[in-house]
Amino acid sequence: MKRGWIIGGAVVIVAVFGWLLFGGLEKNVVFFLTPKELLAKGNDGIGVPVRLGGQVKPGSVKWNAQTLDLRFTVTDGAREMQVHSTGAPPQMFRDGMGVVVEGRAGAGGVFEATGLMVKHSNAYRAPKPGEEAHEKYKTLIQQSTK
Amino acid sequence: MSLKREGKLTSSTDHLRDTQAARPPRTSNWLAFVSFAAVIAAQAYAILTSPADADMGHLQKIMYVHVPAAWMTFLSFFVVLVFSVRYLWRRQENDDLIAASAAEVGATFNGLTLMLGMIWGRPAWGVWWVWDARLTSTLVLFLIFVGYLALRAFTEDAQQKAQWSAAVGAIGALNVPIVYMSVKWWRTLHQPPSSPETLDPAYTLGLRINAIAMLLVLIYFIRRRYEIARLERAVEHMAEAAAMGGG
Amino acid sequence: MDASNITFIIAAYTVTWIVLLGYLLRLVRKGGRARADYERMAQQRSGEKSQ
Structure with a gap:
């Protein structure tokens, strides 16, 4: 049960890092x-x-x-x-x-x-009339x- | 006969001193009541007094939970950094336990920040998630600290656990400035942080008091988690001592 | 517009409270267990000692 969670977590982490390394990050920084x-x-x-x-x-x-x-x-x-x-x-x-x-x-x-x-x-304002x-x-x- | 008796007396006072020294602090409950009441009051104030935003309408109100959650994440991991480094320097068990407590609380707020961001992003941007630098780096930060907690759960030896997690915690916390600066360094869908110049005064006070209220919750969570960690460690120590022959 | 957005606002505050109260509940339970273990162990130890 606990082991399953940890292995599942590790798979997700490796997958995301792999995705980042192989093209994802480069394209997405800009x-x-x-x-x-x-x-x-x-x-x-x-x-x-x-x-x-x-x-x-x-x-x-x-x-x-x-x-x-x-x-x-x-x-x-x-x-x-x-x-x-x-x-x-x-x-x-x-x-x-x-x-x-x-x-x-x-x-x-x-x-x-x-x-x-x-x-x-990043600006937040209440609308003014006719703005x-x-x-x-x-x-x-x-x-x-x- | 009397010698034996004396021996027993000494060991009994030793034991008393041990448990006295290791006796974990008891976090009082008043902080829990005060902090949770403060969150309720701050949210009520902000929701009831702030006007609809010119573009976002009432969706702006998600700011009062999303932004403080993000700040608490950063703050928790800063605590992790400080106490991880201090552990590596002084090798005091309690520093490790404080860092671990802050890491668990920080990961909780990190997860909350991500969920609230998605709930806000869907109506405001039109998408639940995008892989821009801010969102991706926040997710990486979360995964690092999930890994940190998994590492602790997996490692048996207390000293090894402390050393490894101090290293992971300190390096992981270095991602906090990257997450914060990502919106300034790179071009992202996520907007840069608001400042008092860009935030209408009608929203500033509400955001500030919500941040303060959340800070009280954060302090309570970390203190309480640390108290538990101390208790568990004290039990481990007593069990070890018993296994070594009651010494 | 606001009619549909209210769902997201309610969702955000609901998620916040679920996480805060959920973590509090975890602390209370874990804390109770740790305190009980500690008291039992401490008593056991002092019992062994005084024999």
């Missing part, structure tokens, strides 16, 4: 690329699975609730990239929000997303591309 970095790769950046991170460009979100088709632009302040995704986005997804998308850049310059995550800033909530994400993206 969790996402910004549009500027991905575009700088040129053709090498096309068709390979990557994560793209940035701010959802305000006013760029086009959501079709019938076909579950989502299009928006990710910007890092310097360059931007169009993203196409299917399925409902996370509830916190909105204009001006920080975002990380998983997928591949297509040859046509549109990033085909298979996964969509919202990235939060635009996305202002702080500009600084977030600038920070992470420094």
